[in-house]
Amino acid sequence: MEKEEVLHQRAEILAKKIEDEVDLDSLFTLLEFQLGDERYAIEVEYVKEVLPFDVCTTLPQTSPFFLGVISIRQKIISVYNLKKRLNLENSEEKIQGYVVVLEKDGVELAVLVDSVVGNTILPKTDLQEPPQTFSEEVKELLLGVTLNKLILLNPIILLKNNTLC
Numbered sequence: 001m002e003k004e005e006v007l008h009q010r011a012e013i014l015a016k017k018i019e020d021e022v023d024l025d026s027l028f029t030l031l032e033f034q035l036g037d038e039r040y041a042i043e044v045e046y047v048k049e050v051l052p053f054d055v056c057t058t059l060p061q062t063s064p065f066f067l068g069v070i071s072i073r074q075k076i077i078s079v080y081n082l083k084k085r086l087n088l089e090n091s092e093e094k095i096q097g098y099v100v101v102l103e104k105d106g107v108e109l110a111v112l113v114d115s116v117v118g119n120t121i122l123p124k125t126d127l128q129e130p131p132q133t134f135s136e137e138v139k140e141l142l143l144g145v146t147l148n149k150l151i152l153l154n155p156i157i158l159l160k161n162n163t164l165c
Contacts, residue, residue: 026124031100032117033148035087039150040113041120046155050116053096053148055078067112070099077101079110080158084136107159120150127152 010019030041031050038092049072056068056079067079079099082088099119127144130151 003072016155026067027035028122028124028127028152030120030122030152032120033100033113034081034117035086035113036144038148039117040104041122042100042153042155042158044119046102046104046159050098052098053112061063067095070110072101072110075108076110077110079112082111082113082153085141095143102155102159104155104159108158110128111158122146122150122152 008126028041029044031047032039032041034040050073056070058068059066061114062068065081067081067084069076070079071077081095095112097114098114098116100113100116101108101110126146128144128146130139130145141154141157143154145151
């Protein structure tokens with residue numbers, strides 16, 4: 001075979017539509033982040049933005065999981081401390097990291113995370129039920145856990161549960 005013919009055949013193969021297209025409904029597209037030593041993720045469709053955490057205004061008589069409020073482009077948004085809610089926080093730890101702003105149907109909430117790893121794609125079949133060792137309170141916040149120890153949070157519960165703050 002001539003070089004041109006081989007290259008032409010390769011080009012035709014690469015140009016063909018993939019027959020076994022991936023079913024996008026069978027995948028999670030996630031934002032992965034760290035909380036302490038643990039890896040967590042949340043579906044990107046609920047992530048409005050990620051910003052460095054600077055400072056927030058505390059409010060009296062609120063839940064211990066509620067850090068306070070921040071102003072983003074003249075909009076006041078509540079900041080929720082996931083580490084404290086999941087019992088991961090050392091009380092002497094300095095609060096720093098990033099806020100992941102979640103949004104669904106006009107409801108917004110920012111969650112504090114230590115660091116952002118990046119986006120990842122996960123087949124839904126990789127997700128397993130949370131272990132029985134998690135408390136019911138914590139299990140409510142989770143969609144599941146993968147074998148490689150990625151914990152997937154439930155954004156709907158985070159956004160709709162009025163007792164968070």
